Amino acid sequence: MTHFLSDVRIWLSYRLSPKTMRAVRPFLTVQFVIFMLMGIINTAVSVGTAITLDFLNTIILPSDSLITMFIAHTRLNFIIGYAISLISSFFLNSRFTFHQRPTWKNFLKFPVSYIPNFVFQYLMVFIFTMLNWRTTIAYICAALLGTPVTFAAMKLIVFRRKKRK
DSSP states (O other): OHHHHHHHHHHHHTTSOHHHHHHHGGGSSHHHHHHHHHHHHHHHHHHHHHHHHHHHHHHHSOTTSHHHHHHHHHTHHHHHHHHHHHHHHHHHIIIIISOOOOOHHHHHHHHHHHHHHHHHHHHHHHHHHHTTOOHHHHHHHHHHHHHHHHHHHHHHHTSOOOOOO
16 A cells, blocks of 8 residues: 555656645555545444434424424534544544544544534535435535545644654
């Protein structure tokens, strides 16, 4: 994998400007590939939770109730699924992506790194559902489009390595 990514970086370095290459380089690493794999798991948790809650709402609550309308209009199930996947994401990324022990300090900083991603994904879900896309497709597309935003924020805010003196 490392060799393949190195070849891709070399190939791109001949085709992109140095400034563009600096921006692209963090996404051509094994660490980003692992982050993407963890993202697949987190997306499954988030989407699975939201879909399960959507399903339970249709079974338990009458379709014309105020609670059902509130849940649908606020995309509350998306928010709950997102929060649950945020917790699993912290532990998975601490261990497998950034190879650091989970700490309370990082756990408290972690949601901050997801704020840009959450805003972006929430807007995507809102737009896609307003365009009458199925909610499942909207959730998945929003998660895929938000991944690079999250990786950059997480690497800069939460799991930044301290420089050795």
